[in-house]
Amino acid sequence: MSDQAAAPFHNWISQCTQIPGVLGSGIHLPDGSILCQSTAEFLSDDKLESLIRRLAAWEPRLTEALKGYKTAFWRFEKANIRCDWRPDGAMAFVMLRQDCQETSRLDSKMCAFMTLS
Amino acid sequence: MNHPEHKRQRILFVDDDPVFLGTIADLFAAWSGDQWHIQQAQSADQALEILKASTVDVAVLDAGMPVLDGVQFLKILGRRHPEVKKVMLTGLATEEKRSECLSNGAELFIEKPRSPDGLKAVFAMLDELMTWKPREGFQGMLRKVGLQDVIQMECLGRNSCVLEISNPQAAGRLHIEEGNLIHAVLGPISGEKALQKLLAMSGGSFQLLPFEAPSQKTLNGPWEFLLMEAARVRDEAAQSRTEAPEPALTPARRNTRVAELVIASVHGDVFHDWQCPDLPIRLSWLQTLASEASEMASEDFLGAFDRLEIASDVGRVVAQAKSDRLVWTRLAYPPQHS
Incomplete structure (x- = not known):
């Protein structure tokens, strides 16, 4: 993907990381490439990329679990991860601190992701 | 247990x-x-x-x-x-x-x-x-005598105390000094919002403890006003609960029904199966989830896995993989009529 084509995705990721409580954000594109950005010291970009790849690989299992799924929310003791899928297979990833209260802002960002190009 | x-x-x-x-x-x-x-x-x-x-x-x-x-x-x-x-x-x-x-x-x-x-x-x-057994001090369930009644009694008596309030979902504290409400905290929330949430709890228990000064004072004003305001907020919330916008991920939709439920041990022994169309596939899926979750949880920044929620327009799956059980629940939303 050219820098110009990737710009809206980078912009979206950057806006997500500015939401209080967001530890990292990224996008898994249908061609398998990953764009991501971490805001937490303990979460290197490599770790974040590996986590995004791991969760993107769950796509067939999610289909098996619930046809027409749009969102998967992985809840852990210290952090939560939200993944939203578009019909073209692109996946948005946002990792949140457990106490993140910005649900509506996050919902808006996920809506915006659906129309990014 | x-x-x-x-x-x-x-x-x-x-x-x-x-x-x-x-x-x-x-x-x-x-x-x-x-x-x-x-x-x-x-x-x-x-x-x-x-x-x-x-x-x-x-x-x-x-x-x-x-x-x-x-x-x-x-x-x-x-x-x-x-x-x-x-x-x-x-x-x-x-x-x-x-x-x-x-x-x-x-x-x-x-x-x-x-x-x-x-x-x-x-x-x-x-x-x-x-x-439940009484511990030191006064303790009670929030039923016939409501939390609000106890607070009123403490304030009218110009007492100083700390009320520790909890239910399975949350726990908080309310500091009363010489009949004045001076500090409320509930999880990460403090001040008037915390007081309102404490008073909106529909059940739980409380314990009256000796007064200790809080690290900060987050409540000001007459206690009567604070309690009245909390009651107003609680009543308004109760009225608008059915009209409130639903969060995108965990929609508390009305008339949502459980369409399928499976509870099994981590080894695949089924404790409960209700309307599961294909049990072996479900169990295999849950065991894969348990394995994946366990690997992910080894990352210190995530901690223990709680659950995976998968949402669509027509329903939601909640899958849990705990150390002693696997749980699969599928919820179906009622058809939307425009």
Whole structure:
């Protein structure tokens, strides 16, 4: 993907990381490439990329679990991860601190992701 | 669940829905580690027979039973078996019904669970009720004497104390100094918002502790005003609850129904199966989830895995992989009519 084509995705990721409580954000594109950005010291970009790849690989299992799924929310003791899928297979990833209260802002960002190009 | 006295707790569930009874009995017996002796009755008559023949610690009654409804039965139980702790379960919780049940001797008034989380919450509340013993100081359940009444008494008496308030979902503290409300905290929230949330709790317990100065003062103004404002916010929230916008991920939609439920051990032994179309596939899926979750949880920044929620426009799946069980619940939303 050219820098110009990737710009809206980078912009979206950057806006997500500015939401209080967001530890990292990224996008898994249908061609398998990953764009991501971490805001937490303990979460290197490599770790974040590996986590995004791991969760993107769950796509067939999610289909098996619930046809027409749009969102998967992985809840852990210290952090939560939200993944939203578009019909073209692109996946948005946002990792949140457990106490993140910005649900509506996050919902808006996920809506915006659906129309990014 | 090991209770301090290692005594098996005897609990009676009364509900005209045999599927619900079966689910509850299987699940709670497993979760209690067989420490609960669970009996079931599908009618008030059956329940009275059981109570006549055996000792029961807690009776959990469905408020909406046909013929003799739960509230009428509650009154009869209160007269005949005052020693039995009574809990009301209802499919449709209203403030009026709640007051009626609590004023007729129910220890707890709980909305009927519709999800594994709801079941867990009910289990935790019942477990708390059975194990509850007074500790030092004054402690009580939030029922006939409400939390608001206790706060008023402390303020009118110009007392200084700390009220520790909790239920299975949350815990908070309220500091009262010489009859003034000076600090409230509930999880990460403090101040007036915390006070309002504490007073909006529909059940739980509180303990009155000796006063200690809080690290900060987050409440100002006359206590009467603060309590009135909290009551106003609570009433408005109750009114608008059904109209509130739903969060995108965990929609608390009305009339959502459980379409499928599977509970199994981590080794694949099935504890409960309800309407699962293909059990081996479900179990294999859950075991894959458990393995994946365990690997992910080894990352220190994530911690232990709790659950995976998968949402679509027509329903939601909640899958849990705990150290002792795997749980799969599929919820179906009612069709949307425009």
